[in-house]
Every structure is written in structure tokens, then in C-alpha cells.
Amino acid sequence: MTTLNGGMDDEDKWLAEGIAGLQHNAHYMHRALDSNNLRDALKYSAQMLSELRTSKLSPHKYYELYMRAFDELRKMEMFFMEETRRGSCSVIDLYELVQHAGNILPRLYLLCTVGSVYIKSKEAPAKDVLKDLVEMCRAIQNPVRGLFLRSYLSQVSRDKLPDIGSEYEGDSGGLVDAIEFVLQNFTEMNKLWVRMQYQGSVREKEKREKERNELRDLVGKNLHVLSQIEGVDLDTYKGTVLPRILEQVVNCKDDLAQYYLLDCIIQVFPDEYHLQTLETLLGACPQLQPTVDLKTVLSQLMDRLSNYAASSSEVLPEFLQVEAFAKLSSSIGKVIEAQVDMPIVGAITLYVSLLTFTLRVHPDRLDYVDQVLGACVKKLSGKAKLEDSKATKQIIALLSAPLEKYNDIITALKLTNYPRIMDHLDSGTNKVMAVLIIQSVLKNNTFISTADKVEALFELIKGLIKDMDVTSADDIDEEDFKEEQNSVACLIHKLHSDDPEEMLKIICTVRKHILLGGPTRFPSTVPSLVFSALKLVRRLQSQDGDESGEEVPAIREIFMILHQTIETLSFISPELALRLYLQCAEASNDCDLEDVAYESFTQAFILYEEEVSDSRAQITAIHLIIGTLQRMSVFGVENRDTLTHKATGYSAKLLKKPDQCRAVFACAHLFWIDDREGLMDGERVLLCLKRAVRIANAAQQMANVSSRGGSGSGTLFIEILNKYLYFFEKGNPQITASMIQDLVELIKTEMHSDNPTDASADAYFASTLRYIQFQKQKGGALGEKYELIKV
Amino acid sequence: MAPRRRMLLKVIILGDSGVGKTSLMNQYVNRKFSNQYKATIGADFLTKEVQFDDRLFTLQIWDTAGQERFQSLGVAFYRGADCCILVYDVNVQKSFDNLNHWREEFLIQASPSDPENFPFIVLGNKVDIDGGNSRVVSEKKAKAWCASKGNIPYFETSAKEGFNVEAAFERIARDALKNEPEEEDIYFPDTIDVTGGQQGRSSGCEC
Numbered sequence: 001m002t003t004l005n006g007g008m009d010d011e012d013k014w015l016a017e018g019i020a021g022l023q024h025n026a027h028y029m030h031r032a033l034d035s036n037n038l039r040d041a042l043k044y045s046a047q048m049l050s051e052l053r054t055s056k057l058s059p060h061k062y063y064e065l066y067m068r069a070f071d072e073l074r075k076m077e078m079f080f081m082e083e084t085r086r087g088s089c090s091v092i093d094l095y096e097l098v099q100h101a102g103n104i105l106p107r108l109y110l111l112c113t114v115g116s117v118y119i120k121s122k123e124a125p126a127k128d129v130l131k132d133l134v135e136m137c138r139a140i141q142n143p144v145r146g147l148f149l150r151s152y153l154s155q156v157s158r159d160k161l162p163d164i165g166s167e168y169e170g171d172s173g174g175l176v177d178a179i180e181f182v183l184q185n186f187t188e189m190n191k192l193w194v195r196m197q198y199q200g201s202v203r204e205k206e207k208r209e210k211e212r213n214e215l216r217d218l219v220g221k222n223l224h225v226l227s228q229i230e231g232v233d234l235d236t237y238k239g240t241v242l243p244r245i246l247e248q249v250v251n252c253k254d255d256l257a258q259y260y261l262l263d264c265i266i267q268v269f270p271d272e273y274h275l276q277t278l279e280t281l282l283g284a285c286p287q288l289q290p291t292v293d294l295k296t297v298l299s300q301l302m303d304r305l306s307n308y309a310a311s312s313s314e315v316l317p318e319f320l321q322v323e324a325f326a327k328l329s330s331s332i333g334k335v336i337e338a339q340v341d342m343p344i345v346g347a348i349t350l351y352v353s354l355l356t357f358t359l360r361v362h363p364d365r366l367d368y369v370d371q372v373l374g375a376c377v378k379k380l381s382g383k384a385k386l387e388d389s390k391a392t393k394q395i396i397a398l399l400s401a402p403l404e405k406y407n408d409i410i411t412a413l414k415l416t417n418y419p420r421i422m423d424h425l426d427s428g429t430n431k432v433m434a435v436l437i438i439q440s441v442l443k444n445n446t447f448i449s450t451a452d453k454v455e456a457l458f459e460l461i462k463g464l465i466k467d468m469d470v471t472s473a474d475d476i477d478e479e480d481f482k483e484e485q486n487s488v489a490c491l492i493h494k495l496h497s498d499d500p501e502e503m504l505k506i507i508c509t510v511r512k513h514i515l516l517g518g519p520t521r522f523p524s525t526v527p528s529l530v531f532s533a534l535k536l537v538r539r540l541q542s543q544d545g546d547e548s549g550e551e552v553p554a555i556r557e558i559f560m561i562l563h564q565t566i567e568t569l570s571f572i573s574p575e576l577a578l579r580l581y582l583q584c585a586e587a588s589n590d591c592d593l594e595d596v597a598y599e600s601f602t603q604a605f606i607l608y609e610e611e612v613s614d615s616r617a618q619i620t621a622i623h624l625i626i627g628t629l630q631r632m633s634v635f636g637v638e639n640r641d642t643l644t645h646k647a648t649g650y651s652a653k654l655l656k657k658p659d660q661c662r663a664v665f666a667c668a669h670l671f672w673i674d675d676r677e678g679l680m681d682g683e684r685v686l687l688c689l690k691r692a693v694r695i696a697n698a699a700q701q702m703a704n705v706s707s708r709g710g711s712g713s714g715t716l717f718i719e720i721l722n723k724y725l726y727f728f729e730k731g732n733p734q735i736t737a738s739m740i741q742d743l744v745e746l747i748k749t750e751m752h753s754d755n756p757t758d759a760s761a762d763a764y765f766a767s768t769l770r771y772i773q774f775q776k777q778k779g780g781a782l783g784e785k786y787e788l789i790k791v
Numbered sequence: 792m793a794p795r796r797r798m799l800l801k802v803i804i805l806g807d808s809g810v811g812k813t814s815l816m817n818q819y820v821n822r823k824f825s826n827q828y829k830a831t832i833g834a835d836f837l838t839k840e841v842q843f844d845d846r847l848f849t850l851q852i853w854d855t856a857g858q859e860r861f862q863s864l865g866v867a868f869y870r871g872a873d874c875c876i877l878v879y880d881v882n883v884q885k886s887f888d889n890l891n892h893w894r895e896e897f898l899i900q901a902s903p904s905d906p907e908n909f910p911f912i913v914l915g916n917k918v919d920i921d922g923g924n925s926r927v928v929s930e931k932k933a934k935a936w937c938a939s940k941g942n943i944p945y946f947e948t949s950a951k952e953g954f955n956v957e958a959a960f961e962r963i964a965r966d967a968l969k970n971e972p973e974e975e976d977i978y979f980p981d982t983i984d985v986t987g988g989q990q991g992r993s994s995g996c997e998c
Contacts, residue, residue: 060865067867074799074851159837217833217856217863224832228813230823267858270827 014056018065022051026072033079038089042098042110045076049106052145059144059214066148070155073113077156080117091121104139108149111136116156119168126162127173130181133157138188143196144215150189151218154225157181164231175231182229183244186222190261193219194254212256219257220264227268237273238280246284255289262288262297271308274301275318282331286338294335295346302328302353309361319361325368328354333375344383345391351376352398359405366414369402373417380424392429395421399433403440410446412437413456422460430463431484437461438487441494449497451505457495458513464488466516485524488514492528500543503536504554511565519572526569530580533558533565534587541591552591559588559596563603574611578604578621582628589634597634601625601643608650615655619663622650626666630673637678644670648688657699661716665692665723672732682734685727689735692720693743700750714761717747718768725772729782737788744769744791800967801851801871803901805893806878807886808857811916814950815878816854819960824951832861834868841964850964869901873967874910879933881915881926881947887933894940910966911943914959919949 025048032040052069054062084091095118098110115133119126133153140146161178162168169175196212197205223245226232232241242265249261265281266274274281281301285294309319319325332354336347355372362368376398386392399421402412412418422430437460441448448454458465464484492510497503507529514525537559540552562584569577585600604625612621626647635643647670651663668688673679696716721743728735747765775786804812813831817823820837836853853872856862875897879886894911903909915933918926930947937943944966946959 060867063864064867064870067870071871078798078849155836158835214863214865217861220832220861221835224830224835227829228817263860264830264832267830267861268832270825270829272827 011057011061014054015061015064018051018054018057019068022048022065022068022072025051026068029072030075033075036083036088038083038097041076041079042101045072045110046101046103046106048072049101049109050103052109052148053103053105055142055144059211062144062148066152069109070152073109073152076110077113077117080114081120084117084121091118091123094118105145105149108137108140109152112149112153112156116160119157119160122168125170125172126160126168127177127181130157130161130177134181134184134188137185141192143192143199144211146192147189147215147218150185150192151221154182154185154222158225161225161229163229166230175229175236178229179226179232179236179240182222182226183241186219186226186245187248189219189222190248190252190257194252194257197254197256209256216256216260220260220268223261223264223268227270234273234276237269238277242269242273242277242280246280250284250287253289255291258288258292259297262292263300266297266301266304271304272315272318274305275308275322275324278322278324278327282327285331286334290339294339295342295350298328298332298335299349299353302357306353306357306360309357316361325358325362325365328357329368329371329375336379343388343391344379344386345388345394347379348376348391348394348398351379352394352401355398355401359401363405366411370415370417373398373415373421377417377420377424380421383424385424385426386429387426392425395425395429396433396436400436403437407440407444408446409437409441409444409457410448410453413453413460419456419460422463425463427463427468430468434461434464435484435487438464438491442487442490445494447494447496448506449495450502451509454495454506454509458509461488461491462513465513465521467518481520482524485521488521489524489528492525492532495532500536500540500554503539504558507533507536507558507561511561515565515568519568522568523573523576526565527576527580529565530562530583533562534583537587537591555591556593556596559584559593563599566603570607570611574607575617575621578607578612579624581607582624585628586631589632592634594634594636594639597632598639598643601629605643605646605650615659618654619659622647622654622663623666626651626663626670630669633676652691652695657695657702658716661692661695661699662719664688664695665720668692668723668727672727672730674730680732682727682732685732686734689720689723689727692723693717696720714750714758715764717743717750718761718764721747721768725768728785737785737790740789741791744789798847799849799851800873800964801853802874802876802963802967803853803855803869803872803897804876804878805855805897806857806876807880807883807889807893810857810878810880810883810886811950812857812878813854815876815914815916815948815956816852818950818953818956820852822953824953826951830858830861831856833864834862834866841961843964843968848964848968850960850967866896866900869897872897872901872903873970874912874963875901876912876914876963877943878914878916879928880917881928881933882917882920884927887915887928887936890936907941910963910970911940912959912963912966913937913943913945915945915947916950918947919952919954 025044029041029044029048032038032044049069051065052062054065057065080091080094083089083094089097091114094114095111098114099107101107101110112133115129118124119129134150137146137150137153140149160166160168161181162170162173162175163178164175166178193212193215196215197208200208226241226245245261245265249258249265252258262284285298288294305319305324308315332350336342336350339346351372355369358365358368358372380386386395399418402415402418403409406412422433425433437457440446448457462468465488492514495506495510497506510529510532514521514529517525537555540555540558563581566577566580566584569580581600581604585597585604588596588600608618608621608625612618629643629647632640644667648664648667651667652660654660654663665688668685671679671681671684671688699716700714721740724735724740724743728737728740751762751765769791772786772789772791776783776789804816806812808830809828813829814824816837817825820839831854834853834855836851839850839852841848841850853868855866875894877890877893879890881887890913898906898909913933913936915928915930920926930945934945937945944962946955946962948955948959950956
């Protein structure tokens with residue numbers, strides 16, 4: 001025995017020898033052809049063809065040799081044609097003459113070649129010549145040689161079949177004979193091909209299977225020839241061609257042949273034929289060997305039919321007429337049931353194909369879609385969650401198909417089996433699918449408008465809403481998690497009903513679900529819910545705008561829900577909670593609900609006191625509080641006083657002097673709101689500003705002591721000056737021109753003594769002075785006021 | 792006399808599955824067209840007699856399987872081709888993108904002696920579909936590609952309507968004719984064979 005590698009080298013050598021021998025004889029054959037020497041031409045061509053008698057070559061190499069012989073035979077064919085045309089030898093004589101070749105294989109190749117000329121000459125009916133040839137070829141029973149010889153016969157007769165409309169069709173032979181010829185050749189070839197596996201030793205089984213696989217197209221090509229025969233119309237196909245092919249396929253009891261030939265049938269014959277013969281084709285499936293990969297075959301069939309359905313709406317009635325769905329569905333069920341060893345991915349792949357088919361052909365039949373999903377659930381139930389990555393990929397394809405088709409989650413929500421399949425996914429896949437569902441909602445701008453649908457939707461995406469299994473919490477990628485939660489947050493804004501009552505139900509449903517999410521999810525989901533609820537509040541409030549003064553009970557209820565919801569954030573993200581409380585305060589202000597607004601502020605202050613500890617966060621928070629409070633109009637004197645008092649108090653207690661100073665002069669605005677009777681308390685404005693000056697002074701001294709220079713405190717006085725000017729313009733009687741003059745002088749002195757000059761402070765001051773000059777020059781009432789300031 | 796083999800011109804049609812290779816061949820040879828998609832298995836040829844400059848030639852047109860799984864025996868039939876037709880569907884971008892793959896595959900497998908000047912021709916088929924509204928590959932783009940590969944002639948065709956098919960094949964035949972015969976076909980025997988055969992080497996059965 002040679003080694004595998006040595007074997008390959010040997011094979012190349014044998015091929016080279018075969019080619020050399022072939023070329024050698026071809027050379028003499030050419031010479032004989034050039035001198036019109038028929039006898040020598042036959043002799044050398046037969047010797048040339050003897051090279052094809054080898055048993056040493058693999059099908060691939062044999063094919064190379066065969067192709068060379070094939071090309072040479074075309075020259076013989078032309079020669080034969082010329083001979084008969086010249087009349088030097090009749091085609092009947094030639095047909096006899098070539099049979100003198102010593103070896104049978106060369107003899108038959110030559111016979112087929114002359115046979116082709118014979119048919120062309122029309123001196124005998126094509127049917128008779130073909131019948132003779134296909135019978136004669138039986139003499140070769142070696143599979144490889146026999147298959148190639150018959151493939152030669154098939155090729156040279158290809159354009160000489162007595163097909164309908166062909167020039168070879170006649171009274172003595174026609175379509176039936178053409179089909180019979182191809183079918184017979186096909187049957188014989190398939191037998192040779194199948195038999196091949198039983199030849200040789202058991203050890204070489206693998207090699208043989210490989211060789212058989214290489215040879216398969218020689219057999220399959222007959223089906224291609226059949227499909228190209230003009231006369232094979234639907235009736236002929238249904239009545240003769242398909243049953244005859246299937247008979248051969250079923251009876252050969254060979255899984256390789258059965259799988260391949262079914263694939264060929266599906267690919268070479270047109271879609272409408274398949275549709276009209278579904279029962280026959282599918283009926284053959286259970287009769288095949290149990291090892292045949294039927295899922296791939298059926299998937300291919302359904303893919304083809306799906307594409308056909310998608311190609312034109314005109315063909316859809318055909319599908320209905322033959323009840324394609326019912327047939328495919330039942331056939332798939334049988335296959336899955338019968339092939340117990342089929343891996344789960346195989347079954348799911350089949351369902352994906354069936355679903356694709358259903359969505360294309362019966363987009364209006366949701367019950368069909370649900371039926372397919374239901375069948376899949378049945379297959380999955382009782383099994384562990386899917387972990388095979390190929391299977392999960394198929395599941396995602398299965399679940400995505402309805403989303404892509406309908407572009408509308410609401411339709412998918414009607415599929416009762418949809419969530420049941422989701423339940424069989426592992427948490428990772430479940431999340432991927434949930435994100436896909438949300439993306440579909442966002443992409444299609446779908447609004448989900450009833451609480452029931454919201455409930456169903458959240459059931460589907462629960463993988464994102466709460467922790468499904470505690471164990472895997474560690475290996476969650478933080479960025480993925482954030483992205484997922486972001487998509488949930490976006491989704492909440494798509495849950496909308498124009499009916500306020502329904503909207504309230506939706507909000508309660510959402511709240512119920514997101515509260516299950518735990519502290520890591522709240523910061524993403526709660527704000528969305530809060531703003532969604534506030535939107536509803538404003539809608540209700542504007543609706544009842546006419547009957548002002550009357551309170552809408554629902555609004556109060558919503559605020560209660562809101563407060564309870566925001567509370568969940570108190571410890572996780574107090575700053576966020578504080579902002580949300582302030583949002584509530586503003587909304588309740590607009591609804592004229594003083595107690596709710598007061599409560600909101602109280603909560604905000606509690607958070608400020610107890611939870612906001614970072615000094616930067618405190619600055620931001622206090623300014624937010626001041627700003628919101630300034631805009632509030634709902635409060636009575638008492639409540640307002642309490643809150644402003646607190647705000648100014650906290651302002652003065654900030655960590656750094658400059659921050660205190662700025663917060664305190666911001667508080668001045670709390671006491672002076674334009675055109676609001678009782679809220680224009682000039683005295684308290686002045687108190688705030690004076691206090692700000694004192695703090696600025698202290699800050700200045702501290703800065704000087706620490707000798708670190710200005711550290712920004714230099715601009716504080718200028719900022720305060722600007723506040724003075726603001727209230728001066730607003731007509732606050734407490735703010736006088738001389739106060740401003742004094743402040744200007746103070747700043748000038750400070751700037752002179754301040755050695756390291758602060759360019760930005762200089763510029764700020766200069767432009768403030770320029771503003772004063774500008775107001776003076778502008779004249780008018782304001783100008784006159786400004787004239788009092790001497791600078 | 793003219794070498795006999797030059798009377799036969801071998802042409803190979805390549806391209807993705809479903810671009811219309813079989814239909815182009817059938818339209819040219821039989822003037823027939825069917826809208827039905829039927830896959831081709833292996834390789835299959837039809838012949839057509841053509842006349843140029845008072846000489847008669849036989850065009851041997853090889854139609855091939857676009858689906859790889861129906862090409863199980865390899866592509867030994869590429870050998871000796873005089874011209875290669877690359878077909879794509881103007882409505883399918885991928886089929887255009889794959890032209891390069893088909894061209895290179897052909898050059899590797901057929902290994903013509905002068906690959907730089909081997910005659911190719913590109914056909915953009917199915918221009919009839921939807922009145923041209925569904926096309927995704929513009930004529931300009933196709934021509935640019937052809938120019939970049941050594942000025943491959945380009946034709947837009949419709950096998951369905953027979954548009955430009957005849958013209959394209961005429962160009963194919965002329966280009967094939969210009970292609971020099973492959974060197975390896977010329978065989979010089981170095982010894983005179985007197986045994987009249989090499990039966991001794993054959994290991995096949997006596998059939």
C-alpha cells in the first residue's frame with residue numbers, strides 16, 4: 001500500500017501517462033483525419049479512447065482525461081459528418097464500422113459519436129438510435145467508466161432529442177421517447193452510482209463516499225436535461241417525469257443519492273411544478289432512508305417557494321388553491337416526529353423556513369404563524385433551555401421574522417406562542433431578542449396604546465426588566481447593560497394612549513414592571529416613567545383648563561404615584577431624585593396644587609440635607625432649587641417664606657465662600673418677582689446682596705491670607721455689582737445710586753491693591769462700566785436714573 | 792489547409808446563480824425563453840453554427856452551474872476555451888461584485904497561456920426587469936470595471952426580450968476567433984510507435 005501522499009503523486013503520474021498516451025494517438029488520429037483516412041482515424045481514435053479504460057484515477061482526474069478525449073471526439077464527429085456529406089461512407093456503414101473496435105469502451109464512445117451524426121442525418125428515427133445507444137451502454141458496468149460514458153451519451157444527444165418542436169420529432173417518435181430515453185439513462189446511471197458503494201473493501205468506504213460525491217453531478221445532470229425538454233409541461237411532469245424519478249430515488253435506498261437527487265429535483269424544476277406536485281414530492285419524504293438530511297431538503301424547497309411567492313402577487317392564489325401551508329406543515333411535523341435523532345437546531349431551522357414561507361404566502365393568516373410557533377414550542381418543551389449557539393441563532397431568526405414582516409410589535413403581541421418561545425431561551429438570548437423587539441418598536445415608531453398590550457410587551461422583554469437569574473449577575477457587561485436599559489427607557493416613551501384614563505393604566509403597568517428592576521435599573525427607567533406621567537399631568541390640566549379652579553382627582557393620584565416612584569431613587573441617585581422632585585414641583589405649580597408642590601420641595605430639601613454630600617453636587621442642587629422656587633407661583637406667603645428661608649440658609653452654608661456668595665445673591669431673586677404683588681420685597685433683596693458683599697469680603701481676605709492670589713474671588717464683587725444694577729433697573733427703591741457708586745469705588749481700590757492682575761476680572765469690570773455709560777447716554781427714564789450714578 | 796480545430800470555438804458562460812446564463816444560451820441558440828428558474832447541474836453545452844467572412848464555425852457554448860454544490864466534478868471543461876462570458880444581473884449587486892471572483896477563478900483553473908489578453912466579455916443581463924427601475928448596477932459602473940480589467944467588452948442584454956443577445960454573441964465569436972490556439976495542443980511524437988498501442992500499461996478491465 002502506498003501512503004496517502006504517495007498515492008496522490010502516483011495519481012498525477014497516471015494522469016500524465018494517460019494524457020501522453022491520449023495525445024500520442026490523437027496526433028496520429030489528426031494525421032489520419034487530415035488525409036481523410038477513415039480506417040486509421042478509427043484505429044487511432046479507438047486507441048486514444050483506450051486511455052479511458054483506466055481504473056487508477058479518481059473521478060476528478062478521470063474527468064480531466066475524459067474532457068481531453070471529449071474534445072478530440074468533436075473532431076471525429078466533424079469528420080464523420082464530412083464523410084457522410086461527401087458520400088464516401090454512409091452513416092449506416094459508419095455505425096457498423098465503428099463497432100469493429102477491439103475494446104468495448106472505445107467502441108461505445110465511437111458509437112455514440114456516430115450515433116449523434118446518424119440522428120442528425122435523419123436517416124433513422126432519433127428514437128431508434130437513442131434507444132439502441134442507451135441499451136448498448138449497459139455493457140459497461142464499471143461505475144466510473146459507465147457514468148462517464150453515459151454522461152457522454154447524454155451530452156451528444158442533448159440537442160437531438162425528439163422533443164416537441166424539435167426537428168427530430170416525427171411520426172415515429174416524439175416527446176414520450178425523448179423522456180423515456182433520458183429517464184432510462186438516468187435510471188441506469190443512478191444504479192451504477194449507488195452500486196459503487198458496495199465495491200471494494202470496507203476500509204476504503206470513506207474514500208469511496210468522497211468519490212461518489214464527486215460523481216453525483218453526472219447523475220443529476222439527467223434531471224437538468226429533463227427540465228430543459230420543452231415538452232415536459234406540468235401534466236407530463238406530474239404524470240410521468242416526477243413519479244418515475246421519485247420511484248428511482250425511493251427504491252435505490254441510498255441516503256447520499258436520495259438527499260442529492262431530491263435537492264436536484266427541487267432546484268432544476270420550476271416553482272409552479274413543485275407547487276402543483278407538493279403532495280407527491282412530500283409524500284416521498286417518509287419513504288426515504290432515516291439518515292437523509294430532510295431538514296435541509298425541505299428548507300430548500302420552502303425557501304424556493306417563498307421566493308416564488310415573493311416574486312409576484314399573481315402567483316399567490318396558486319398557493320391557496322393547493323393548500324401549500326397545510327401540506328408543508330403536516331409534512332414537517334411528520335419528518336420531525338420520525339427523525340428522533342434530529343438535533344434541535346434542525347427542527348428549528350425547519351420551522352424558520354416554514355415561518356418564512358407562511359409570512360410571505362399568508363401574511364394575513366396570523367393563526368398560521370402562531371401555529372408554526374406553537375409547533376416549535378411543543379418541540380422545545382420539556383427540554384433544557386437552549387444553549388447551542390446555532391440553535392439560538394435560528395430561534396432569533398424565528399422570532400425576528402414576524403417583527404420584520406409586520407413592522408409592528410402589536411401584531412406580534414397577538415401571537416400567543418411568541419412569549420412561550422421566549423421562555424425557552426437562555427437569559428443572554430432572551431435579552432438579545434428583547435432588544436430586537438424594542439428596536440422594532442422604535443424603528444417603526446409604533447405606539448402601544450393599551451395597558452393590556454403594555455403588559456404583554458413587558459412580559460416579552462422581561463429579560464431586560466429584571467434579573468432573571470442571580471448567578472450570572474457577575475459577568476454582565478456594564479456597557480451592554482447600560483445600552484439595554486437605555487432602550488427600555490426609550491421604549492417607555494412609545495407607550496402612549498390618547499385616552500387619559502388608559503394612559504394612567506399604562507403608567508401604573510409600567511411602574512409595576514420597572515419597580516421589579518432593582519436599584520441598578522432605576523436610574524435609567526424611572527426618569528422616563530416620571531416624564532411620561534408628567535406629560536399626562538399636563539394633558540389633563542390643559543383639558544380641564546376651562547373649568548379652572550376645579551381639581552382633577554386623577555392628577556393628584558398621579559403625583560402620589562410619582563412621589564412614590566421617585567422615592568426609589570433616594571438612596572441610589574439622590575441628585576437625580578432631587579431633580580425629578582423639582583420637575584414635579586413645577587408641574588404641580590401649573591396645576592395649582594400648593595400642597596403637592598410644597599411636598600415636592602420638602603422631599604427635595606430632605607434629599608439635599610441627608611443624601612447630597614458632595615460639594616459640587618450641592619452647588620448644582622441648590623441653584624436648581626433656587627431656580628425652581630423662583631418660578632413657583634402657587635405658594636402662599638407662609639409656605640413660600642419657609643422655603644425661601646431654607647434655600648437662603650443652605651446657600652450660606654455651602655462649603656466655599658465664593659460658592660456661598662453666588663448662591664446668596666442668586667437668592668435675592670426669590671424676593672423680587674416682576675409684577676407680582678407681595679413678591680417685590682426690596683428690603684430682603686438688599687439684605688441678600690449686602691450679605692453677599694460681606695461673604696465676598698471674607699473670601700477676599702482668605703484669598704489674601706492664603707497668598708494664592710485671586711482664585712476667582714476677584715470677580716465676585718463685579719458679579720454682585722451687576723446684581724445691584726439689575727435690581728436698580730427693576731426699580732427696587734432700596735437700591736440707590738450711591739450704593740452702586742460705593743461698590744464701584746470698592747472694586748477699583750481692590751483692583752489696585754491686587755497685585756497679580758486678573759485679566760478676565762478687568763475686562764468684566766470694564767464692560768460693566770461701559771454698560772453704565774451706555775445707559776446714561778441712551779437717555780430716557782432709565783438714562784436719567786443712571787445719571788445719578790457718578791463714576 | 793486550416794487546422795481543423797479552428798472550426799470549433801469554445802465559449803464558457805460563468806456567473807452567479809440565477810443571472811440568466813442558461814436563458815442567454817437558449818435565447819441565442821434556440822430563440823426561446825422561459826421565465827421559470829431552473830438550476831443547471833454540472834456543465835452543459837449547446838452548439839450553434841455561425842458564419843463569418845464566408846467561413847463556417849461551430850460555437851460550442853458551455854453553460855455552467857452557478858451554484859457551487861452542482862459543480863462536484865470540478866471545472867476541467869474550462870480547458871481549451873477560446874472566450875469566457877461573465878454574466879451578472881443588473882438588478883443584483885452581489886452578482887456584479889462576484890464578477891471578479893469568476894474571472895479570477897477562470898484564469899486560475901483554465902490557465903490560458905496569455906491570461907492578460909485572454910478574451911473575456913461581460914454581459915449585464917435582465918435589463919428588461921421593471922423597465923430598468925429596479926436595476927442597482929449602472930452601466931457606467933459596469934463599464935468602469937470592464938475598463939479596469941483590460942478593456943473587457945461590455946453588453947447590456949435581456950435574454951427575455953432577446954435584446955442585444957445576438958450582437959453580444961457575435962462579438963464573442965469574433966473575439967474567440969482572434970484568440971490564439973493553445974500551445975499545448977500541438978503534439979510532437981518523439982518516437983515512432985510501432986506497437987500500435989499501449990495496452991500493456993492499461994490496468995482497466997478488458998471492456
